[in-house]
Every structure is written in C-alpha cells, then in structure tokens.
Amino acid sequence: xxxxxxxxxxxxxxxxxxxxxxxxxxxxxxxxxxxxxxxxxxxxxxxxxxxxxxxxxxxxxxxxxxxxxxxxxxxxxxxxxxxxxxxxxxxxxxxxxxxxxxxxxxxxxxxxxxxxxxxxxxxxxxxxxxxxxxxxxxxxxxxxxxxxxxxxxxxxxxxxxxxxxxxxxxxxxxxxxxxxxxxxxxxxxxxxxxxxxxxxxxxxxxxxxxxxxxxxxxxxxxxxxxxxxxxxxxxxxxxxxxxxxxxxxxxxxxxxxxxxxxxxxxxxxxxxxxxxxxxxxxxxxxxxxxxxxxxxxxxxxxxxxxxxxxxxxxxxxxxxxxxxxxxxxxxxxxxxxxxxxxxxxxxxxxxxxxxxxxxxxxxxxxxxxxxxxxxxxxxxxxxxxxxxxxxxxx
Ligand SMILES: Cc1cc2nc3c(=O)[nH]c(=O)nc-3n(C[C@H](O)[C@H](O)[C@H](O)COP(=O)(O)OP(=O)(O)OC[C@H]3O[C@@H](n4cnc5c(N)ncnc54)[C@H](O)[C@@H]3O)c2cc1C
Numbered sequence: 001x002x003x004x005x006x007x008x009x010x011x012x013x014x015x016x017x018x019x020x021x022x023x024x025x026x027x028x029x030x031x032x033x034x035x036x037x038x039x040x041x042x043x044x045x046x047x048x049x050x051x052x053x054x055x056x057x058x059x060x061x062x063x064x065x066x067x068x069x070x071x072x073x074x075x076x077x078x079x080x081x082x083x084x085x086x087x088x089x090x091x092x093x094x095x096x097x098x099x100x101x102x103x104x105x106x107x108x109x110x111x112x113x114x115x116x117x118x119x120x121x122x123x124x125x126x127x128x129x130x131x132x133x134x135x136x137x138x139x140x141x142x143x144x145x146x147x148x149x150x151x152x153x154x155x156x157x158x159x160x161x162x163x164x165x166x167x168x169x170x171x172x173x174x175x176x177x178x179x180x181x182x183x184x185x186x187x188x189x190x191x192x193x194x195x196x197x198x199x200x201x202x203x204x205x206x207x208x209x210x211x212x213x214x215x216x217x218x219x220x221x222x223x224x225x226x227x228x229x230x231x232x233x234x235x236x237x238x239x240x241x242x243x244x245x246x247x248x249x250x251x252x253x254x255x256x257x258x259x260x261x262x263x264x265x266x267x268x269x270x271x272x273x274x275x276x277x278x279x280x281x282x283x284x285x286x287x288x289x290x291x292x293x294x295x296x297x298x299x300x301x302x303x304x305x306x307x308x309x310x311x312x313x314x315x316x317x318x319x320x321x322x323x324x325x326x327x328x329x330x331x332x333x334x335x336x337x338x339x340x341x342x343x344x345x346x347x348x349x350x351x352x353x354x355x356x357x358x359x360x361x362x363x364x365x366x367x368x369x370x371x372x373x374x375x376x377x378x379x380x381x382x383x384x385x386x387x388x389x390x391x392x393x394x
Contacts, residue, residue: 014270015308019315024083031091034063039097046221050213051176052099054135060102061132069110074126082107082256082321086263093267096363098370099221101135101174107260109136111253112182112198116241125180125200137178139169139227140250146171147383149184149250150193154229156185158236163187163199165207165232171377175225176213179203183229184250187243196246200238207232218369254379255331259317261378262334265342266314268371269307272364276300276349283354296352303345310341329391336384339374346371 038059039052046052060066068084070076077084085107092100113125113136128134145151154167165185172181181201188195201208211226241249277300280291290296317334320326346368350357357364375381 014311017311017315019086019318020083024087027084028087028091030063031065031088032095034060034065035091035095035097038063039092039100040095043097043099043221046099048220050215050220051223052101052221054132054177056100057132057135057177059132060100061130066102066105066132067110067126067130068106069114070126070130071114071122074122075130076126082259082318085260086318089260089263090267093264094271096366098219098366099223101177101222103260103264104138104173105129105136108253108257109138109182111256112138112240112249115252116198116249120237121200121240128179134179135174135177136180136182137172137174138182138184139172139175140184141171142168143170147380149247150196152184152186152196154183154185155189156183156187156197156199156234158187159233161236162233163236163239165199165201165229165234167229169227169229170211171214172225172227173222173377175227176210176223181208181227182240183227184246187246191244193247194244196250197243198240198246198249199234200240201229201232201234202238205232205234216373218366218372251328255326255328256321257378258331258335258384259314259321259326261374262314262317262331262338265338265371265374266307266310268367268374269303269310269338269342269345272346272349272367273300273303273307275363276303276352279353290352299348299352303348306341307345310338314338327391329388332379332384332387335378336375336381336388340381342371342374 038056042053042056064077065088068077069080072078088106089103113129117125125134129136140149142152142154144153154165154169156163156165165183167185169183179202183199183201185197185199186195187197207230209228209230211228214224214226216224277291280296280300281289283290291300314334317326317330320330346364350364350368353362353364356362359365
C-alpha cells in the first residue's frame with residue numbers, strides 16, 4: 001500500500017530558534033494570557049464595529065504592554081530590546097487577532113517619539129503613550145502619493161509660534177482612535193526632500209477632521225481612516241525633531257517598520273501551515289488522508305522548507321536589529337520576501353482546504369484576507385526591490 005510506513009500523525013518540530021532568552025519566553029506567557037483574556041473574546045464584536053475598544057488599549061497599558069522601549073521615568077518598560085515587540089506581534093498572529101494596533105504603536109511610532117521628542121514633549125506624551133490613554137498613528141500617505149513619499153502635498157506654513165497645516169491623508173491605521181498623529185508635511189515647498197517635516201497633531205485641534213473609517217477586505221477591526229487638515233494651527237512646540245529633517249527621520253525608522261511586517265508575515269505563514277498540516281491529516285478523499293497524495297505532500301514539503309528559511313532569515317534580521325546593525329536593504333529584503341511568502345503560503349493552504357478554505361469561519365480564510373495587505377503597506381514589494389537594487393548601485 002502506498003502509505004505503508006508513513007506515520008502521518010508524526011509532528012515535525014520547527015528548527016529551534018536561537019533568538020530568544022528565557023525572559024522573552026516568560027514574557028510570551030504573559031502576552032498570550034493577556035491576548036486570550038482581553039482581546040480574543042471581543043474579536044467578533046470589534047470586527048463588526050470596524051474598530052477595537054479604548055478599554056483594550058488601557059488594559060494593554062496596565063499590563064505593561066505599551067512602550068517597552070520607553071524610559072521608566074515616563075512609565076515605559078525601560079528595555080530597548082525589539083525581541084519583546086516580536087513576541088507580542090507573534091502572539092497576536094497566533095491568536096488570530098488582526099485589529100489591535102499595538103504593532104503600529106510599539107514598533108513604528110515609539111522609535112520616533114523616543115529618538116526625536118524633546119524633554120517637554122516626552123513629559124507630555126510618553127506617559128499617556130504607555131498607559132494606553134494616548135493612541136498614536138503616523139500619516140504619510142495621501143490620496144495622490146503613497147510609494148512616492150516625496151510627492152506629498154500637505155503643507156505646514158510657519159505663522160509666529162504655530163504652523164498652519166493644510167492637506168489630506170488616507171489609509172491611516174489607528175486613524176479613528178488616534179489621539180496623537182505624526183503628520184508628514186511640507187514646510188518648504190522648494191526644498192525637495194529637505195522641505196519635509198514631522199508635526200504631531202493632537203485630537204481636538206480645530207480643523208483636524210476624520211473622514212471615513214475605510215471598508216477593507218481584511219483586518220476588519222483595525223480602524224483605517226482618512227484624515228483632513230484645514231487650517232489646523234499646530235503649535236511649533238509640536239514639531240518633532242528639526243524642521244526639514246522629516247524625510248531623513250522616515251528613512252531611519254522605516255527599517256523597523258518593515259521588520260515588524262516581516263515578523264508578522266513569518267508568523268502568519270507558520271501558523272497557517274501548521275493548521276493546514278493538521279487539516280491534511282484529518283481530511284480524507286478517495287479513502288485516504290489528503291496529505292498522503294504525493295502532490296499535496298510535495299506542496300507541504302515545499303512550504304515547510306520555505307517557512308523555515310524565512311524564519312531563519314527573519315530571526316537573523318531581528319538579531320542584527322537588536323545589535324543596531326540592520327540596514328535598510330536587509331529590512332527591505334525581509335519585508336518583501338516574507339510578505340510574498342505569506343501570500344503564497346496562505347493561498348496554497350486555502351486551496352488545500354478545498355471549499356472549506358473559502359468559508360470565513362475557517363482561520364485560513366481569515367488569514368488570507370487579513371494578511372493580503374502585507375505586500376502593500378510599509379512600502380510595496382516593488383518599492384522594496386527598488387531599495388535593494390539601488391543599494392546594489394543600480
Ligand atoms: C490597510 C492599510 C493600512 C495603511 N496604513 C498606513 C498608515 O498607517 N500610514 C500611512 O502613512 N500609510 C498607510 N498605508 C498606506 C500604504 O503604505 C500605501 O498604500 C502603500 O505605500 C502604497 O502606496 P499607494 O497606495 O499610493 O500605491 P501607489 O504608490 O500608487 O502604487 C501603485 C502600484 O504601483 C507600484 N509602483 C509605484 N511606484 C513604483 C516604482 N517606482 N516601480 C515599480 N512599481 C511602482 C506599487 O508597487 C503598486 O503596486 C496603509 C495602507 C493600507 C491599505
């Protein structure tokens with residue numbers, strides 16, 4: 001018989017990871033319990049509402065899960081170790097929670113505030129950042145400019161001790177809930193990328209309006225919104241860093257954003273493959289488990305190989321980042337390759353689920369919809385290849 005000697009119940013463990021220390025694994029237990037207790041029970045309700053609750057943010061803050069890298073003086077964890085971010089991001093994926101915006105807050109926004117805010121700004125913003133009272137967003141993209149960041153048209157014109165901000169942003173994650181929005185604006189129309197600055201716009205500033213909470217194909221509980229700025233008088237003391245250095249700050253911080261997306265992509269591919277392996281053991285056709293058909297066995301073998309390769313590369317990039325050695329090109333490699341792997345694996349796994357894969361109640365269908373964005377936001381696959389190619393001198 002074709003399947004003789006094949007132990008289809010055997011579970012093949014993934015390669016042992018060398019990234020984490022015992023304190024990260026202990027932290028994983030805390031995070032897992034928090035997600036199961038505070039986030040998972042509300043997932044359906046939040047997906048229907050298109051937004052998570054502010055209480056969830058406060059609960060995360062109370063548990064010490066916001067601002068690990070922020071100094072303890074401001075209520076943060078005081079530990080600058082991206083591996084804690086990785087653990088939180090991975091556990092969100094493992095639990096199928098796609099709408100809670102902590103990866104944006106912790107992985108993407110925190111570095112801007114930590115590195116660029118002056119003492120007065122830190123005292124104003126960081127305690128709320130860590131407690132969950134101040135939810136954050138970053139607004140780069142405009143209706144007419146996404147990949148081409150230098151094409152932004154939002155302007156901030158200095159008027160005494162204020163900037164007068166005018167423009168429109170779109171696709172902004174945490175856009176509805178955000179209390180602080182780092183807005184990328186042009187402060188000098190004639191200075192090219194040296195005319196771009198970062199301004200922190202606060203909830204309630206006159207002229208700052210939110211548009212639609214956009215209806216997306218996945219990540220339904222994540223509020224992704226349009227933002228409008230009509231003659232918003234932003235105090236000059238809300239300038240982040242120096243005027244005219246905004247583009248440089250973005251370039252400095254985008255590698256961590258891309259690594260964060262790669263981490264989520266690797267975790268998604270791994271999780272969906274695990275689910276699919278089980279499905280291929282349990283589902284029978286023509287009198288045998290479908291995983292024993294050579295075609296499907298090969299599909300699983302190929303995906304398992306690629307997932308392992310992707311995992312090792314991602315972990316190595318995280319290690320380099322923790323050492324302060326990750327460059328923009330390697331972050332771009334991780335971002336495009338892992339997000340494309342995610343897309344490929346989830347699509348193939350959905351196929352292996354047959355008709356059940358198309359049913360939204362199956363986790364593979366949810367992963368298919370939630371993770372489709374990975375190759376697009378944070379810089380598209382095409383833009384990642386541009387960065388890598390240019391880094392090679394072409
Ligand atoms: C769910 C979601 C959340 C988001 N969150 C945020 C957020 O919080 N903050 C924020 O600022 N933005 C956010 N974005 C925006 C996101 O980063 C942009 O959508 C993305 O960078 C692409 O920009 P674009 O949509 O304008 O596409 P375009 O730039 O118009 O690109 C269209 C296509 O052309 C390709 N292309 C463009 N230029 C080149 C080139 N030089 N060579 C080859 N191909 C090219 C692109 O790869 C893409 O395939 C979010 C988007 C989504 C959908």
